[in-house]
Amino acid sequence: MDLVLKVSDCYILTPYVYPSSWPEDGALRQLISLLLVTNLGAAVLYLGLGGLSYFLIFDHKLMKHPQFLENQVWREIKYAMTSLPVISIPTVALFFAEVRGYSKLYDNVNESPMGWPGVLFSMISFLLFTDMCIYWIHRFLHHKRIYKNFHKPHHVWKIPTPFASHAFHPVDGFLQGLPYHIYPFLFPLHKVLYLGLYVFVNIWTVSIHDGDYRVPRLLQEVVNGSAHHTDHHLFFDYNYGQYFTLWDRLGGSYRHPSALLGKGPHDLIRKLMMDGKLSANTDKVNGCANADSHMKESMPRSKME
Numbered sequence: 001m002d003l004v005l006k007v008s009d010c011y012i013l014t015p016y017v018y019p020s021s022w023p024e025d026g027a028l029r030q031l032i033s034l035l036l037v038t039n040l041g042a043a044v045l046y047l048g049l050g051g052l053s054y055f056l057i058f059d060h061k062l063m064k065h066p067q068f069l070e071n072q073v074w075r076e077i078k079y080a081m082t083s084l085p086v087i088s089i090p091t092v093a094l095f096f097a098e099v100r101g102y103s104k105l106y107d108n109v110n111e112s113p114m115g116w117p118g119v120l121f122s123m124i125s126f127l128l129f130t131d132m133c134i135y136w137i138h139r140f141l142h143h144k145r146i147y148k149n150f151h152k153p154h155h156v157w158k159i160p161t162p163f164a165s166h167a168f169h170p171v172d173g174f175l176q177g178l179p180y181h182i183y184p185f186l187f188p189l190h191k192v193l194y195l196g197l198y199v200f201v202n203i204w205t206v207s208i209h210d211g212d213y214r215v216p217r218l219l220q221e222v223v224n225g226s227a228h229h230t231d232h233h234l235f236f237d238y239n240y241g242q243y244f245t246l247w248d249r250l251g252g253s254y255r256h257p258s259a260l261l262g263k264g265p266h267d268l269i270r271k272l273m274m275d276g277k278l279s280a281n282t283d284k285v286n287g288c289a290n291a292d293s294h295m296k297e298s299m300p301r302s303k304m305e
């Protein structure tokens with residue numbers, strides 16, 4: 001984060017925002033700057049990536065699904081945009097510790113314990129470490145004493161759009177983001193790689209909510225894609241993972257995605273249309289009772305709901 005802070009100081013904050021008497025390494029100034037940069041960065045990443053995915057990838061036919069909510073896209077955006085500033089407060093505390101030199105982030109490849117192979121290794125270990133931590137944090141958030149207060153808001157979206165990607169309760173959002181911040185305090189990591197990985201995890205989080213259920217056949221068993229995560233939103237107790245299916249397999253919570261078995265949201269929409277219970281031109285289900293009975297047939301709801 002100090003790279004981002006340096007660039008912001010150099011081009012914007014020092015010449016235009018702060019009085020020249022305020023040193024760049026002043027603790028209060030750094031905290032204020034980090035709050036600004038973190039909030040702006042989060043909003044740009046969320047709205048930018050979410051918007052691109054919503055307009056270019058998300059199949060808008062999914063909005064006809066009986067479990068797609070009224071004004072859902074707007075509600076997702078509103079929820080995320082109110083949570084992100086709250087999440088930024090504890091996040092900035094971690095970024096501050098990082099900027100003050102308490103992390104194991106380094107500037108040059110020659111500071112890496114093993115040179116370039118070390119940089120490559122840290123990329124792989126970052127993904128494996130965060131995938132493992134998020135799996136267990138996510139399972140913890142599904143504990144019956146925790147779920148209702150903190151994780152349920154993210155499960156309101158049964159058929160998520162890319163804008164559901166960051167629509168979490170602040171406690172939920174912070175806890176699931178924590179592994180990304182903890183890694184550089186435990187293991188050496190190149191600063192530029194860390195920034196790249198930070199953007200990547202945001203792209204990935206949007207992508208598992210983008211409603212594009214295609215996964216190359218060879219990767220279907222290994223990678224936790226949108227099809228896998230949509231089943232998590234629909235059936236709760238499965239596919240808690242982030243990038244890989246590894247921990248779901250080890251933890252006994254893997255479920256082969258229904259969308260890849262011809263029983264996904266698109267298949268239900270097609271069936272309802274063929275049965276004349278869903279008009280091709282409207283967003284509404286013709287006869288909620290009929291649609292409900294179809295949903296119950298193809299989508300057993302979880303006790304957690």
Ligand SMILES: [Zn+2]
Binds near residue numbers: 154160165209229233
């Ligand atoms: Zn989700």
Ligand SMILES: [Zn+2]
Binds near residue numbers: 142155232
């Ligand atoms: Zn969940």
